[in-house]
Amino acid sequence: MMWRALSADWLKIRGKGLWFLVFLGPIGLLAMQGLNFGLRYDYLTQQYRADLWGGLLSNVADFVPVALYLGGTLICSMMANVEHQMSSWKQLLALPISRTSVFMAKLLLCLLLLTVSCLLLAAGTVGLGVILGFQSQPIPYAKVLQIGFASYAAALPVISLQLWFSLSSRNQTFPVSVGITLSLLSIFSLFLSEWVPLSWPALAWSAPRPWLFSGAGLLLGLLILLPGSIHFARKDVD
Template sequence: MMLRALSADFLKIRKKGIWLLIFIAPIGLVAMQALNFGLRLDYLMKQYADDLWGGLIENISFFVPISLYLGVTLVSSLVAGVEHQMSSWKQLLALPISRISVFSAKFTLCFLVLCVSCLLLPIGTALLGLLLGFGTELPYLDLLRMGFASFAAVLPMLALQLWLSLTFRNQSMPVTLGVGAAVISPFTLQLPEWFPLNWPVYAFSGPHAWWFVGAGILCGLVIMVMGMLHFNRKDVD
């Protein structure tokens, strides 16, 4: 049943701008660094002479947590907004499909479309590095970790945002929470590394990166189950 619901959800988002958002985010990050390196190429080539690819990845990875927090917020809100705007909750939940399957399908949808964005980011970064002449020995693992390790650490926020977005018809509260998290996340690095907003940074560059990846996956599953159980019992307009 969940697969049928997921298939229906993919059809619902075709004209909702979600795919445009998924492509714009990684392209925007890569374009920003293309401009940065294009304007300061000689200086940056000297600064990162020992590891040109590492310098490029470092510059892009700084903005990845901000983009992820904004991404999970907007995607969750847009996915939930499809049902809220059409006032179709009663019709949807009257179908022979469990609420657990409905929630699971929407979480899976958000997860998959964000994975596409996380895949486009290392691809775009690799193309930029090749165009800048950084050599053909690509650091494949670091490129993939830049997107996917940080994304794993943001899964608790994805689960929370989807829970709130499905619960409240007015999206101002979950959107404000997500945008606020994105804005303050660069400043929370002064706090202990286990502060939740710091997880995406340390999941990529910390000395115990896989601890933060695991924590993100585990906490994300816990919050998703909590949201699923609440959604299963809640009256939806």
């Protein structure tokens, strides 16, 4: 049943601007770093001459948590708004599909869209490094994948929370405001304790044992999904 709901959701997002958002995040981030290295090429290549790829990845990584939180917030909100604007919740939930399946289908679609963004970021980062002439050094493919996907796993608690808020609220002002606030706060995440989940996407790149924070994000994200799905299953819809 969940796959039927997922295929229906996949059709609903066509022409809703979600794919534009999926591409905008990684392209915008890479364009910013392209401009950064383009304007300061001699200085930065001299600074990172021992590890050009590491220098590029560290500059990209600084903005990945913000992009993940903001992108996750907007994707969850826009996806939920498709149902809210069409007032189609009653028709959807009247179908012979459990509410839990509907909730999980929305979650899977959100995660798939963010996965595409992370893949674009990884591929675009390699492309940017080649354009900048860094191919004289070996491309660290594992690090390139880590920059997006390790932080993505660590950001799942906030993404799960945003999905819960977005699906539960007809007015998207509150969930979007929360997401934007968390995105801005994540800029200062390195000053926060490692026990604060908001800092985990940054630590999933920079910490000595980054896998701990990716694993913690996956676990807490799953724990948040449980009350979220229960609340959605029991909530009255308009």
